[in-house]
Amino acid sequence: MASIxxxxxxxxxxxxxxxxxxxxxxxxxxxxxxxxxxxxxxLGGQETTALHRWLTEHRDDVGQGNVFFDAIRxxxxxxxVLLQDLISQPSFDRPVPAIGWLGVIAxxxxxxxxxxxxxxxxLTAAGLGFVGLQGLWQESMDTLSLTIAAVLLSLLVAIPLxxxxxxxxxxxxxxxxxxxxxxxxxxxxxxxxxxxFFAIGPAAATIATLxxxxxxxxxxxxxAIRSVPPESVEAARSxxxxxxxxxxxxxxxxxxxxxxxxxNQTIMAALSMVTVAALIDAPGLGQTVLKALxxxxxxxxxxxxxxxxxxxxxxxxxxxxAGDRPWRTANRRRRLLLAAGAVAVLVAVxxxxxxxxxxxxxxxxxxxxxxxxxxxxxxxxVQNVFGGFTYGVRDxxxxxxxxxxxxxxxxxPWWLVTVVVVALAFVLGGWRGAVxxxxxxxxxxxxGVWQDSMVTxxxxxxxTVVVVAxxxxxxxxxxxxxxxxxxxxxVLDAGQTMPPFVYLVPFLALFGTSRFTAIAAAVVFAVxxxxxxxxxxxxxxxxxxxxxxxxxxxxxxxVISKVQLPVARRAITLAVNQxxxxxxxxxVVGGLVGAGALGYDVAAGFAQSExxxxxxxxxxxxxxxxxxxDRITQAAARRTENFTTRGDKR
Amino acid sequence: xxxxxxxxxxxxxxxxxAGCGGQKVGExxxxxxxxxxxxxxxxxxPWVGYEANAAVVSYVATKDLGCKVVKKDLKEEIxxxxxxxxxxxxxxxxxxxxxxxxxxxxxxxxxxEAGSTGVKGIIGWYVPPWMAAKYPDITDWKNLxxxxxLFKTSESGGKGQLLDGDPSYVTNDExxxxxxxxxxxxxxxxSETALxxxxxxxxxxxxxxxxxxxxxxxxxxEVKLVKINLPAYKxxxxxxxxxxxxxxxxxxxDKIVSKKFADSGxxxxxxxxxxxxTNEDQNAVARMIAVDKMTPDQAAQKxxxxxxxxxxxxxxxx
Numbered sequence: 001m002a003s004i005x006x007x008x009x010x011x012x013x014x015x016x017x018x019x020x021x022x023x024x025x026x027x028x029x030x031x032x033x034x035x036x037x038x039x040x041x042x043l044g045g046q047e048t049t050a051l052h053r054w055l056t057e058h059r060d061d062v063g064q065g066n067v068f069f070d071a072i073r074x075x076x077x078x079x080x081v082l083l084q085d086l087i088s089q090p091s092f093d094r095p096v097p098a099i100g101w102l103g104v105i106a107x108x109x110x111x112x113x114x115x116x117x118x119x120x121x122x123l124t125a126a127g128l129g130f131v132g133l134q135g136l137w138q139e140s141m142d143t144l145s146l147t148i149a150a151v152l153l154s155l156l157v158a159i160p161l162x163x164x165x166x167x168x169x170x171x172x173x174x175x176x177x178x179x180x181x182x183x184x185x186x187x188x189x190x191x192x193x194x195x196x197f198f199a200i201g202p203a204a205a206t207i208a209t210l211x212x213x214x215x216x217x218x219x220x221x222x223x224a225i226r227s228v229p230p231e232s233v234e235a236a237r238s239x240x241x242x243x244x245x246x247x248x249x250x251x252x253x254x255x256x257x258x259x260x261x262x263x264n265q266t267i268m269a270a271l272s273m274v275t276v277a278a279l280i281d282a283p284g285l286g287q288t289v290l291k292a293l294x295x296x297x298x299x300x301x302x303x304x305x306x307x308x309x310x311x312x313x314x315x316x317x318x319x320x321x322a323g324d325r326p327w328r329t330a331n332r333r334r335r336l337l338l339a340a341g342a343v344a345v346l347v348a349v350x351x352x353x354x355x356x357x358x359x360x361x362x363x364x365x366x367x368x369x370x371x372x373x374x375x376x377x378x379x380x381x382v383q384n385v386f387g388g389f390t391y392g393v394r395d396x397x398x399x400x401x402x403x404x405x406x407x408x409x410x411x412x413p414w415w416l417v418t419v420v421v422v423a424l425a426f427v428l429g430g431w432r433g434a435v436x437x438x439x440x441x442x443x444x445x446x447x448g449v450w451q452d453s454m455v456t457x458x459x460x461x462x463x464t465v466v467v468v469a470x471x472x473x474x475x476x477x478x479x480x481x482x483x484x485x486x487x488x489x490x491v492l493d494a495g496q497t498m499p500p501f502v503y504l505v506p507f508l509a510l511f512g513t514s515r516f517t518a519i520a521a522a523v524v525f526a527v528x529x530x531x532x533x534x535x536x537x538x539x540x541x542x543x544x545x546x547x548x549x550x551x552x553x554x555x556x557x558x559v560i561s562k563v564q565l566p567v568a569r570r571a572i573t574l575a576v577n578q579x580x581x582x583x584x585x586x587x588v589v590g591g592l593v594g595a596g597a598l599g600y601d602v603a604a605g606f607a608q609s610e611x612x613x614x615x616x617x618x619x620x621x622x623x624x625x626x627x628x629x630d631r632i633t634q635a636a637a638r639r640t641e642n643f644t645t646r647g648d649k650r
Numbered sequence: 651x652x653x654x655x656x657x658x659x660x661x662x663x664x665x666x667x668a669g670c671g672g673q674k675v676g677e678x679x680x681x682x683x684x685x686x687x688x689x690x691x692x693x694x695x696p697w698v699g700y701e702a703n704a705a706v707v708s709y710v711a712t713k714d715l716g717c718k719v720v721k722k723d724l725k726e727e728i729x730x731x732x733x734x735x736x737x738x739x740x741x742x743x744x745x746x747x748x749x750x751x752x753x754x755x756x757x758x759x760x761x762x763e764a765g766s767t768g769v770k771g772i773i774g775w776y777v778p779p780w781m782a783a784k785y786p787d788i789t790d791w792k793n794l795x796x797x798x799x800l801f802k803t804s805e806s807g808g809k810g811q812l813l814d815g816d817p818s819y820v821t822n823d824e825x826x827x828x829x830x831x832x833x834x835x836x837x838x839x840x841s842e843t844a845l846x847x848x849x850x851x852x853x854x855x856x857x858x859x860x861x862x863x864x865x866x867x868x869x870x871x872e873v874k875l876v877k878i879n880l881p882a883y884k885x886x887x888x889x890x891x892x893x894x895x896x897x898x899x900x901x902x903x904d905k906i907v908s909k910k911f912a913d914s915g916x917x918x919x920x921x922x923x924x925x926x927x928t929n930e931d932q933n934a935v936a937r938m939i940a941v942d943k944m945t946p947d948q949a950a951q952k953x954x955x956x957x958x959x960x961x962x963x964x965x966x967x968x
Contacts, residue, residue: 044824046891096675199735200728281722281737291723293843294696295868295940296850356673387855398804508847513813513839514805591817592840594805600838604817609727609749611817 475534537571
């Protein structure tokens with residue numbers, strides 16, 4: 001009965017809040033018509049403020065010819081080149097890499113089997129073989145070398161940091177803040193400055209990837225250490241373990257599977273950077289994608305994107321299997337088999353070093369060009385069939401929703417927007433929402449790109465609403481139905497790892513260059529993660545609870561709305577939050593298809609040295625928007641949660 | 651069970667023996683050709699015209715001089731940074747960039763100019779050919795306001811849309827629209843890809859489009875865009891970016907090499923310095939790459955076979 005009293009409690013409270021919100025919004029619209037056009041802080045495309053010019057001038061102050069950074073660059077470069085020599089590039093005075101394709105496949109499959117199980121070993125062999133058949137062996141190996149280097153270096157930094165943040169509360173707080181920043185700051189923003197420190201080339205690309213990929217590992221390691229039951233730690237202490245012993249014998253083994261999830265997320269993040277890193281001369285599949293886009297060759301771009309997806313899926317399944325594998329349980333039989341396998345691998349490596357057919361992937365069967373042709377044909381067909389219809393949708397959404405919202409945000413004086421947003425944040429989330437909102441909005445004004453920020457905010461809000469709606473629907477469906485889940489998951493994986501650059505051209509064909517195109521691209525990118533989190537949340541609802549609801553004759557809709565969604569509330573909050581961050585991380589890509597505003601500013605800052613400062617300021621503005629929305633949603637979620645728990649206790 | 655195991659072992663042995671039949675690695679090592687040309691790093695800027703330059707130069711350098719050419723796909727400004735670190739030795743097609751020339755050539759002295767590419771760069775506003783045919787007077791900027799309503803889109807806020815391109819290019823378009831009092835709004839497409847897609851769609855479905863574009867560009871081989879005549883360019887009329895009211899200047903595209911490479915005495919430097927061709931030459935090779943989907947090397951080979959005399963002058967023969 002607890003849930004019923006809970007909902008009564010909410011029903012009493014909710015109208016009051018929604019009334020306040022409604023009044024605020026109506027007042028805003030009314031004031032907008034009076035004050036339209038005053039203090040809107042417009043800044044033209046090539047115009048800059050004093051702050052921007054100052055940033056541009058001081059761009060070279062750090063990093064030029066610094067011995068410390070040079071040492072890092074040379075070390076990282078050598079590491080990447082070593083990996084490339086091993087598996088992708090002709091090396092050691094031979095016309096082929098040290099280990100040919102047969103050896104690489106054998107070693108990978110063997111590792112997958114040793115750390116995971118035979119199923120993922122077969123998957124690994126099949127996946128790598130497929131990439132070879134696509135005609136992209138060398139590019140894939142370049143990408144793999146860079147990914148391995150970036151992931152290993154990330155873990156070298158991230159795991160100790162994660163352990164530290166797991167053990168110390170203060171470190172945890174600081175880490176959360178810094179990690180939020182690292183994940184929302186668009187990669188484009190630090191791409192150009194990074195080249196100042198580390199020049200262009202594999203080293204800078206690896207380090208850019210590292211910055212983006214390390215946060216999940218830190219977060220999940222810290223989270224894992226914090227969730228080890230205190231009883232276990234106390235038991236170890238009472239038996240006389242030192243701190244070091246407690247860490248290595250209790251904390252780390254007990255958090256192993258969560259740490260592996262962190263490693264998994266790091267690998268995925270690193271792979272999603274492949275195309276962006278190619279902009280600063282990272283070798284591999286990213287180059288193929290970018291090059292194909294110059295001639296709008298969707299087929300070739302898709303083929304290379306597909307290779308990235310395949311590699312991502314293989315790495316994901318292998319690490320997941322490794323995480324699920326019980327710790328140190330090899331029996332005698334398995335050990336014997338492992339030893340036999342090792343010999344077979346050595347034979348394969350020897351072959352791949354000796355014979356041409358095992359060293360260079362045979363190019364006789366080229367599936368790649370066929371995939372490219374099919375992909376192009378499908379895109380053409382979609383464009384021809386849906387072309388007219390999609391423009392209608394775009395215009396309806398743009399004129400009906402986006403333009404009014406954007407007009408309200410950009411046309412109102414900046415102080416009016418600030419007052420309204422802070423008031424809304426207060427109503428929804430109390431001081432915890434209002435204070436960060438006020439600070440972020442103040443800093444947004446200081447960045448000098450206020451109006452562009454408001455344009456981006458309008459698109460972001462709309463995209464997030466769509467992402468949450470679609471993600472909830474798909475997530476609930478997949479969470480309630482196993483079969484749907486197994487079918488939908490590879491599609492979601494593909495949506496997450498397929499470089500957005502690949503589907504830009506078809507989207508441009510369908511929707512033209514517009515803000516709507518950018519919103520559509522962001523939705524495709526952000527829906528998978530939202531769906532996954534919601535599905536996991538729904539699945540975690542205790543079966544008994546659902547059964548109980550079914551037994552009293554509730555309809556499916558009632559079960560979903562009254563039981564599953566409320567119980568999975570925490571997961572849904574996380575899903576909204578992640579959906580938002582993913583949408584924001586697509587702002588720059590949106591700038592490439594006509595969204596303009598902050599995304600364009602950042603891209604222009606990367607490409608034109610005189611706009612560097614403005615690009616940096618725009619990048620910061622994206623972060624500020626992210627932090628503000630994040631804090632407001634978190635605070636609002638905390639409030640509703642408090643109400644429910646209070647209701648439950650009664 | 652035993653039989654199965656035997657079969658397995660036998661297959662493995664058979665496979666192993668069959669595998670031994672192939673060609674061994676390193677048996678057909680090509681004889682090292684040419685003199686001490688060594689290796690040079692060539693940046694490849696992100697447009698197909700540039701790729702055509704790179705294809706031909708690296709084909710000739712590899713085949714006739716025995717050099718090793720490392721191509722790197724980089725954005726223009728990023729490539730300039732590479733001169734100081736040795737990541738980049740040669741840029742075959744530089745569009746202006748006086749500020750960067752000052753920084754890297756005059757101040758830092760890490761790069762030097764290596765003469766004209768021979769290609770003329772044109773920047774301006776273009777419409778798809780069907781519009782020029784249907785509205786012949788549209789090519790005069792004075793008539794643009796008359797047609798502004800045609801160019802309205804969901805992005806242009808009631809005015810005509812002027813679509814701008816890749817953020818790498820400096821544009822005066824916002825100033826131009828203002829100073830020529832045109833009833834247009836500049837909308838950023840954000841990338842060359844978006845721009846080409848927009849023109850392709852406009853020509854195919856007979857949609858109006860006015861956009862910033864440039865020549866030489868491989869896309870002209872597919873759709874012959876028509877340039878709008880803005881008030882003619884006169885030296886100095888673009889001195890103050892805020893007051894620009896004239897067309898873009900014609901660009902003489904030139905080559906930049908790193909100081910180190912210029913001083914190395916490599917025959918490849920002489921090749922790069924002598925390399926010079928025309929818009930038509932470049933478009934021909936670019937077309938083979940972009941439209942006929944040839945690899946850069948195949949395209950270069952085909953062009954070189956037909957234009958051996960030009961190549962000979964680059965190499966200083968005859």
